[in-house]
Amino acid sequence: MAVAKKDQERVTYAWMYGQQARKDGKERAVPDYWAEHAEAWLQGFDGVPIGGEPKPMSDSLEAELDESAVAHGLLNDGS
Numbered sequence: 543m544a545v546a547k548k549d550q551e552r553v554t555y556a557w558m559y560g561q562q563a564r565k566d567g568k569e570r571a572v573p574d575y576w577a578e579h580a581e582a583w584l585q586g587f588d589g590v591p592i593g594g595e596p597k598p599m600s601d602s603l604e605a606e607l608d609e610s611a612v613a614h615g616l617l618n619d620g621s
Contacts, residue, residue: 553582553592560586 556579564570564587572580585592 553579556580556582557586557592560584561589563587564589 556576559576560572560583563583570584570587572583576583582592
């Protein structure tokens with residue numbers, strides 16, 4: 543389901559204001575102004591990453607890599 547850009551901006555701002563409230567030592571109570579986006583505000587307050595949980599890395603990541611790229615050093619290994 544697509545979210546309108548304006549609605550997404552409001553969710554982002556609610557999340558940011560929730561984070562700031564936690565940093566300012568305020569209580570975990572959604573202000574009336576953010577009632578429509580209370581879930582985003584609370585996620586910001588609780589430090590939950592915006593957009594939900596991070597996706598876990600695949601268990602078969604090594605199998606997904608191109609073996610020839612690995613053999614020829616085409617992947618950046620930091621060296």
